Amino acid sequence: MRTKDVDIFRTVTWSAGAGCHGNCGQKLYVKDNEVIKVEGDEDHPWNQGRSCPRVLALKQYMYHPDRITKPLKRIGKRGEGKFEEITWEEAFDTCEDRLREIKEKHGAESVIFAQGTGRDIGGPISFLAYSYGSPNWCQLGLSGQSCYTPRLGAMKATVGDFIVADCSQFLEKRYEDPEYEVPKVIMVWGNNPITTCPDGFFGHWIVDCMKRGSKIISVDPRHTWMTTRASYHLQLRPGTDGALALGMLNVIINENIYDKDFVEKWTYGFDELRERVKSYTPAKVAEITEVPEQMIVEAAKFFACNSPAAVQWGVAVDMCPEATTVAQAITHLSCITGNIDIPGGQVIARPSHGVTTYPYTSEELRGLYGDDVVKLMNEKRIGCDTYPMVKGFRGWAQPDMAIEQIATGKPYPIKGAWIQTANILGGQAARAKYHYDALKKLDFIAVVDLFHNPTTMALADIVLPAATFAEKDSFRSWWTPLSIIKKRVQVGECKSDWEINFELAKRFNPEGLKQWDTVIDLINSRLSVAGTNFDEMEQKGGWEMAPKGSTRPYRRHERGLLRPDGKAGFFTETGKIELWSKAYEGWEIDPLPYFKEPPQSPVTTPELFKKYPLILITGARSNLFFHSEHRMVPWLREKAKDPIVEINPETAVKYNIYDGEWIHIENDLGKVKRKAQLTPKVKPGHIQTLHGWWLPELNGPEPDLFGLWDYQINKLVPGPQGSDSGFGGGQYKTTLVTLSKIKEGGV
């Protein structure tokens, strides 16, 4: 569409700029190759015209004076902040030469490929890592890979598929579709959906459902807008989610209010589950979780007796000790109440149309990247020897072990890092200082990002400027709908992650990738499963809901749409939902759920608790910032200028702290500055602060690193705790700390 001299392009978001996991329909107003305005696309079923603050501030992000728009090479010492602009050719040549050198001397496994979250990163980074030949790809710094992977593993092991809250997102007509039914209850567990669009889910869909009658059960240690609207607010002690889920299973089974027909017909291992949950009585669980016994019983009944019921959950689950078992127990709640793949329940979610943005199967990996990579993935991938589940579920290296290996050089040395979409030091890194010290020693580090941040400043030898979603060609099949993103403008010399990685991957693996000349060729080959291509998708408006079949609900298990053999049932070994998990048994972990206390807690470490009597909750989401991004965007930062910490007024009295005072949060790992905000939103004994704070307005070069060591809260979060599965349990919500006043003169 064109009005006067402005072109209006419909598009789909996916980070960078919007800062999210994407899929919103937006209209870009473009004049002279410049985005001058963004408007929500009212014809897109996902958001129906709505937008978020971050995407509406896109132009301040895209055209920010600090944005990196040309490749840079470091010319001073590492961390000195001296960079020089270079050509793309020189940048690619340098990356190629340095990475080849490491491969020849130490083997390709000696380079770690580190991602954060956001952007269409999974495709490009695995494409490059495997083309180069390294099996070591992970969210470096994210202790326990504690973001969705533990939940995905639990769902796959139990249901044989992934399940999501059904807010009609698979249907074009959405809430108006006659097939759809609004959930009677939505249990919102460890997630604040109004601040975020997590895991391929638009947060405000929960609000849409509330308006249409859904009642809320809220599992959250804090008070939020959502909890104040809940029929039941289960205000649990952080990290005790596993006990709560087991207690609810106990109630539902003992009260005989589970779905007997469904359990009988479609599940395996119910008797074992019944036996296991016996000891988790409501009284015992009340003692562990600090949720009143009566409320646990009532909420469990409310959930079980009001079908369809959905569960919308978040990373708080992944950050519990033994998260894979916590997520398993929560999944069981949906399963034994018969809420699987029904309208308004937990629907099975598969990549739309069967399109995967990057290959998963060994067969496909061998074809593209050769036998050696697959062999390395099974033999040298960090963590695969220690944890059968890490070896057997997804292709990640284990992040806590990865940083140990970088630090110690054992069992084999790591010499280089490719860091893309990850401000590791300013964001997800638990024990951030340890990561800093370890990474600093590497021979070569390339960082792909849009702005300088503590990670580029402290570590990068080469910085490659990445594109926002308005500046790139890409595609998306994360649950629904299938979408393409088309490049509309160019900013400086920025390139998309796909373009950057495609170019380098071709250099390392010309033979395997010769079938594609361009990124569009590659996208087309992945889209071919859906019988479509990039141009055709663009003609259709950029998105398409899955046709009837295996990637569209409902009741696919009854219709034989889930299993490769076409029989009715679920995609598991037994064909049933495995409440006693054969997959977990195979991964040498307990096939049934259990509860484990956090490694630091009043119960586990009473002596430490005397010294540090407050539970620190980090990792909450913000409407204004995506993790460690967006602090430099004026319209956004204006609404949340300072890093604040929520403190209950009772706690504040004990520490003699007043509202608005700058204070220290501290433990044995150090101290971090925050501005105190006294509020009853947190319980006495808990404090809450956002992660990802660094101040772009401060000095970048060392030692300042944009105030990193003053404001990086994850500096206080300890490292690994030795979970059974290798996944989950990053202590982002259960670290013990104390508060102190900042003495005269700062520091």
Add this chain to the structure above:
Amino acid sequence: MEKYGLLINYDYCTGCHTCEIACQQEHDYPVGKNGIKLTEYTYENHTKLCIDNLPFPTELCDLCLNRHQQGELPACVKHCQAQCMSFGQLSELVKQMEIQSRTVLYSPK
């Protein structure tokens, strides 16, 4: 001439700040200037803690006159993630208010 206004159902305002940025983008207001400002209220009623949010149109709110002339909703109303804002003639909005509790009606211009 019939006057127009904004009706806010503050039971559903989630405090997401979208209205504020939508307004600043639409009018290209710099930091410090805005046609709408959000406030959060945390308080206790007889039994529990309450959290409500409420946007307030400032003197800079022109009800997006330009957009209105082109048949479009004000930027804040259109983009509101909770869809808790309505734009219309005051006489119509009053009728809506009579059947919907926890609402406020603004007549900014």
